[in-house]
Amino acid sequence: MHEEQMSSTSRRYELIKSSTDFINIEQRDFKWLNQLTEKLVPKTESISPKAFTIKEHVGDYITVLRVEEEQIGRIRVWGYHPISYNKKWKKNNPKDEYPFFELEIRFVLGRATLETFIGNQNNKQNLWNDIKVRVLPIILYLQHFKEKLTVETKVSRANGKKFQQNTYVLHPVQNEIPTDFYFLGKKWNIVKLELELNDSKLLKDGSIAIIHNDSDAIWLQKWAADIRLKSGMIPENRLSSYPLYDRRREKLVRLNAVRVNTGKNSFIQIMVNRLDDETFQLDYYDCETKDLQLILLINITNVPARFDIAYICGEGNITQTDEMYASRIANMFLDILIYLRIQAWEDSIDESTGLYYTCDIYKMPDIPKELYESRTKRV
Numbered sequence: 001m002h003e004e005q006m007s008s009t010s011r012r013y014e015l016i017k018s019s020t021d022f023i024n025i026e027q028r029d030f031k032w033l034n035q036l037t038e039k040l041v042p043k044t045e046s047i048s049p050k051a052f053t054i055k056e057h058v059g060d061y062i063t064v065l066r067v068e069e070e071q072i073g074r075i076r077v078w079g080y081h082p083i084s085y086n087k088k089w090k091k092n093n094p095k096d097e098y099p100f101f102e103l104e105i106r107f108v109l110g111r112a113t114l115e116t117f118i119g120n121q122n123n124k125q126n127l128w129n130d131i132k133v134r135v136l137p138i139i140l141y142l143q144h145f146k147e148k149l150t151v152e153t154k155v156s157r158a159n160g161k162k163f164q165q166n167t168y169v170l171h172p173v174q175n176e177i178p179t180d181f182y183f184l185g186k187k188w189n190i191v192k193l194e195l196e197l198n199d200s201k202l203l204k205d206g207s208i209a210i211i212h213n214d215s216d217a218i219w220l221q222k223w224a225a226d227i228r229l230k231s232g233m234i235p236e237n238r239l240s241s242y243p244l245y246d247r248r249r250e251k252l253v254r255l256n257a258v259r260v261n262t263g264k265n266s267f268i269q270i271m272v273n274r275l276d277d278e279t280f281q282l283d284y285y286d287c288e289t290k291d292l293q294l295i296l297l298i299n300i301t302n303v304p305a306r307f308d309i310a311y312i313c314g315e316g317n318i319t320q321t322d323e324m325y326a327s328r329i330a331n332m333f334l335d336i337l338i339y340l341r342i343q344a345w346e347d348s349i350d351e352s353t354g355l356y357y358t359c360d361i362y363k364m365p366d367i368p369k370e371l372y373e374s375r376t377k378r379v
Contacts, residue, residue: 193283210360
């Protein structure tokens, strides 16, 4: 029994050179795109453009997918292996230059079904699942929100002829705070935390961590890095003897807000919601405008922090700069949790007021090297 042959033998390099229409998309764009299109149904009308090449960027890699509408309701897709675009195309494995699967999608009664599949049958279901979250949302976007596309054009040359290449970019249609968000394989319920500047209200059931200036923020980062280094030298079964170094104590945190002074009369505030022992929702506010800027989900079990942006203000487009800033916030939060280990958790409530204490983060004296060395020798 012979294996079916694919109907396209276009090399990736040739496809990139000769395609007239591209859709450029970043991996992070699928966060809002899947949420936007998950309740939409395919229309019984043609898509435009009818044939296009998807270039999905993930770090230094690019995944190429070729999509062609054969007739209304029938779409064919060819998939190529991901490849580093920092390498020259011709230096890669020649086999990777050709599509490794082909499938046909059929829209029936508002549902997408897999009509045919050519490729490794062991990968069939996984690839179909991937197409449902990587290609179908783009098709639905083209049918429902084509007017939101922006396009860049350039003149290219292939086979001695000049032609116009169009590169389309998808944009969020509505930028609403999600009620649900997938993070690290789990669906989380998102509830916007309103900005609260009244400390008495914040301290009723948790603490507030305050960084007073840039100097203390820089010190905290270096200090926390030193703590992580030394905690890694102590056996897990002996960490309880050294509370300052005990990474597990971060699960005990009762923290409602983080406030960072950024100037004489300006600061930012992060509202904190603990979703479980290892996962937190951080709502970042700029207190000059008092508007919510972004929502992060962060898992505290790894360094650097694992995080994802669930919402960002404005049009909702998440840029590389946004991700860098979010990374700083997430890792600063981890540093603050380390600092909070020095607090007396069982006695963190002021008995005279019934409120939690505020935690002011100041530079502390360095831990004497002799003390640390003498402790580790006894471990």
